[in-house]
Amino acid sequence: MEKKMNIRTMPQEDHLLNGHGACAGCGVAVAVKNVMRILGENTTVYVPASCLLVSGGGMYPHSAFDVPFFYSAFENTGAVISGIKAGYRRQGKDVTVVGIAGDGGTFDIGLQALAGAAERNEDVIYICVDNEAYMNTGTQRSGSTPFGAWTTTTPVGKRVQGKRQFKKDLMSVVSSQDIAYAATLSIAHMNDFVQKVEKAKSKKGFRFLHIMTPCTSGWKSDPSMTYDLARMAVETGMWSLYEIEDGETRVTYRPNEMVPITEYLKLQGRFKHMSKEDIETLQGWICQKWNKRYCPAVPPLEKKEEELALNGDHCEGV
Numbered sequence: 001m002e003k004k005m006n007i008r009t010m011p012q013e014d015h016l017l018n019g020h021g022a023c024a025g026c027g028v029a030v031a032v033k034n035v036m037r038i039l040g041e042n043t044t045v046y047v048p049a050s051c052l053l054v055s056g057g058g059m060y061p062h063s064a065f066d067v068p069f070f071y072s073a074f075e076n077t078g079a080v081i082s083g084i085k086a087g088y089r090r091q092g093k094d095v096t097v098v099g100i101a102g103d104g105g106t107f108d109i110g111l112q113a114l115a116g117a118a119e120r121n122e123d124v125i126y127i128c129v130d131n132e133a134y135m136n137t138g139t140q141r142s143g144s145t146p147f148g149a150w151t152t153t154t155p156v157g158k159r160v161q162g163k164r165q166f167k168k169d170l171m172s173v174v175s176s177q178d179i180a181y182a183a184t185l186s187i188a189h190m191n192d193f194v195q196k197v198e199k200a201k202s203k204k205g206f207r208f209l210h211i212m213t214p215c216t217s218g219w220k221s222d223p224s225m226t227y228d229l230a231r232m233a234v235e236t237g238m239w240s241l242y243e244i245e246d247g248e249t250r251v252t253y254r255p256n257e258m259v260p261i262t263e264y265l266k267l268q269g270r271f272k273h274m275s276k277e278d279i280e281t282l283q284g285w286i287c288q289k290w291n292k293r294y295c296p297a298v299p300p301l302e303k304k305e306e307e308l309a310l311n312g313d314h315c316e317g318v
């Protein structure tokens, strides 16, 4: 059986070089540095407006990427990487084309271009580095920001106490297109991380990687706690690790037992105002997610047969 890559055997050559301008303890920098080691030198990178653009690439004429690097506008990652790939195809070149966008550029303003590229099954990798707000412009709320979190557009006062909506289930939206590969990743589970990036690299067609990347500035967390935050997100059920391949969903890590969400919240200033009721609301949402992800209900056999028969009748002659 072929041996899977792990953090010891993965390539060590950097293509996001030291000297980039990310904050100390930035989860995006850790994620992208390791992604680039695996994707390797035969890669072209596109980054839209985001922290990574400012810290990693967009200080013209300088760039911390040592591979071809492009940027244009905030909302068009899916479209630009499709075009770059088409250009290479015309030249007969086989290059890995990757777009690395933030949650604002993916969940919100870039969703249309992303959905188009997924629907056309473009032969590219799309990575969302998810720090749960618009960090580059000073921490505004996005569709990814969790319930209760403070941001500058979900302030904490007498009438409003942080964000009132739950995080959008982006993986469901993207994977509804039957794409080649989709996976969630954590920088606290590096063997799982490198195997998923390697798998994405080895496939053809549209591949989507969703990485949770703690942000010390917007989460108001200690830079030395980035790894602990990423780990605690998975142990509490705020984040879960799975992949979707050939239409099948596979959980790649299941915590032994659910850690209460308070253990995650207390490490971050963005949640420090949360009332008991709001914490219970968030915990309830997580419990539902946990049950759905880790304990899927198996329908009773008779019901399954009934359903099969029904489907059979319905599909006759199709």
Ligand SMILES: Cc1ncc(C[n+]2csc(CCOP(=O)(O)OP(=O)(O)O)c2C)c(N)n1
Pocket: 049, 050, 051, 052, 073, 074, 075, 101, 102, 103, 104, 105, 106, 131, 133, 134, 135, 136, 137, 142
């Ligand atoms: C059309 C447009 N609207 C707004 C902006 C300003 N802008 C640049 S980056 C950014 C936030 C990016 O947030 P996100 O995608 O989550 O990336 P992060 O900075 O958090 O890494 C915004 C609002 C822009 N460049 N273009």
Ligand code: SF4
Pocket: 021, 022, 023, 024, 025, 026, 027, 028, 029, 051, 055, 131, 135, 136, 214, 215, 216, 217, 218
């Ligand atoms: S603001 Fe957050 S995402 Fe941006 S460079 Fe700093 S830690 Fe990273």
Ligand SMILES: [Mg+2]
Pocket: 102, 103, 104, 129, 130, 131, 132, 133, 134, 135
């Ligand atoms: Mg963001």
